[in-house]
Amino acid sequence: MSLTEDILSQLPGDILGGLRRADAVLASLRTGSVPVPEVVKENSQPLGDVEWDVVICGGTLGILIAAALACRGIRVALLERGILRGREQEWNISRHELGVFVELGLLSEGELENAIATEYNPARVAFHEGTEVWVEDVLNIGVNPVYLLETLKQKFLAADGKLFENTPFNAAVVHPDGVIINNQFKTRLLIDAMGHFSPITQQARNGDIPDALCLVVGTCASGFPENRSGDLLLSNTSLQNQCQYFWEAFPAKDGRTTYMFTYMDANPQRLNLEALFEDYLHLMPDYQGVELNQLDIKRALFGFFPSYRQSPLQTPWNRIITAGDSSGSQSPLSFGGFGAMVRHLKRLSLGVYEALQADELSVKALSLLQPYQPNLTVTWLFQKAMSVSGNQQIHPQQINQLLSAVFMEMQKLGEPVLKPFLQDVIQFSGLTQTLFKTGLLHPIEVIKVVPQVGSIALLDWTIHYINLGIYSVLSSFSPALEPWIKNMSASQQYYWHRWIDSWKYGSGGDYL
Structure with missing residues (x-):
């Protein structure tokens, strides 16, 4: 045994x-x-009257966006295949990220404190026979999922949201004017929050x-x-x-x-x-x-x-979007969708609200809710540098030596560089400073990684790195655009706000 x-x-x-x-x-x-499931079909005939503005499938993370939308007055139904209840194991996050729940009116300050099960300091980053770095207030909060989800569920129901437990998703048919789910729920928009192995996501990825x-x-x-x-x-x-x-x-x-x-x-x-x-x-x-x-x-x-390199996932259908793990909106270095869902909660809930108000529910319009984000795409090179393909031969300490060099320089550059990276946020300024100092002071470790990751991956990364810089510049000009955007139609405002969001989040500008 x-x-x-x-x-x-x-x-x-x-x-x-x-x-x-x-x-x-x-x-x-x-x-x-x-x-590959075939759970989504299309029908050219009008659906007629719909009961819901949004139906969300998948309650564990879906309740976050469901509560946010219901509090905005949107007619929301939430389908959960079992009973909506959080797991026993805490979700880890940084305290400042939790502020979005108070900002959106989903939790009071007292409820937020009650949701925190554990808090610790400091936290360590260390590598075998190499650098040891200590940080404060990074991913050091353990949230109680049972309390959080129950509290959000009650807020959702109080805002006239409707929860259908023991109601698994089976099928959806997309019509020109709506979607019918399980041949029962008629809605203007379907949000898939069923996770990595959602049948909708699997169909959209077509077995990749x-x-x-x-x-x-x-x-x-x-x-x-x-x-x-x-x-x-x-x-x-x-x-x-x-x-x-x-x-x-x-x-x-x-x-x-x-x-x-x-x-x-x-x-x-x-x-x-x-x-x-x-x-x-x-x-x-x-x-x-x-x-x-x-x-x-x-x-x-x-x-x-x-x-998947093709992330966040943009579905090929009108009136269907993905959220949370279904969308792949976290970097390949991350292994939890809660933090990514919280980070994008304000952006997604406002974006869905504006899409419904402007009736912008086509594939083209909804793709802007899960846009290209260069600050996530650049992390693919880091993932490759932290892994080894099955037939590669590298020094057993090569990854540790590279990471020791990188974190040594990030520590010297200070918390504004170190902390965002540890929270899955890459910013152009911090990344550029880190690359420059690591390359200058640890050239051997950098040279060793080139054959490990490959020239094609490096070239691809360079393109996304340049785009990260471009997005950072565009995001810095965004506040000047707002007075001009206010005079536009609802449809034009939707598109401009989504582009501004993509620059902000795609450059890591949402990190506070």
Whole structure:
């Protein structure tokens, strides 16, 4: 019996079976053998009267935008395949990002404080035999999903939103004047918030194999030595199984959560979740300074997160958009949709509201709600630099040495450069300063990475890097445009506001 089988068999529920089912899906995804659903069809006949302005499918993250829209007076229905309830494991985020809930009237200051289950400082970034950096107030808040989702659900219902639990999405038919879902719900607009494996998203991607994967395993357990600090990005080994393993750890309300994750391509020969979990269990005691038999493991955590170069996803249909994990609006370095959903909540809710007001619900108009964002696209090079393809041969310490050099220079440049990067926000100024100093002071580490990532990837990255600079300039001029835009029609205002949003978010200008 493997260590994974031994540990997981002691936990309530079929955790080992769940892990192996996830691996079966992963294997199908890697080989392109996942069946492509045909859940969206089109019909040229008018639908007639509709009951809803928006129907959102997927309640876990969908409730965020559902509540925001309902509070604006939009007729919203939210479909959830089970009971809308948050998971037990906290969602990590930075405190300043949570302010959007108060700004949009979704939570009071008191409710926001009640939603915070844990808070810790400082957090560490460190690499094997290399740099160690400490930061304050970055992804150090643990939000209680059970409380947050229940509170938002009550706000949604109080604003006349309608929640349909135990109502899975089955099919949608797009008509010229609306969408009918499950042959029952008639709406002007459908928002898919069903996650990475949404059937709508799968159909839109047409069976494409992911360009990259992030595999994550971990546990929440008690019995650790007292430690009120956390780790954001830490490695304590060199390459193993053609992977660089990274750690994340932080206090939780019922113990301590530790994750181990790694980036890789989608080659079917790469390791799976069960193999990664086995390595996690063997390596974690040394990482945390504790023996496994001293721990009371509360929960096992595992998952994989596909990333596609064609992201955020723009659907090929009128009147359908994606949100949250369905859209792929986070970078390939991120493995959680909550932070990305919160970051884009104000932009998306206002954009959907203006699209409905102007009746701009075509493919062309809605594509502007999930625009090209160069500050996300440039991170693909970082993902490649933090992973190794299956047939590559590099020095076992190469990734650690490169990251040590980069973070050493970011630390010297200060928090305005370091903190946004750690929160999945890339800005032109900070990136340029970091690249210049790293290249100047650590040329050997930079030269080594060129054959690792490849010349084509470097050329592609250069284009997006230039675009990041252009978007930064355009965003700086945006405030001067607003008085002029106010005199336009609702339709013209919609387009201009979406372009301004794309410059702002695409340049990381939304980071405060």
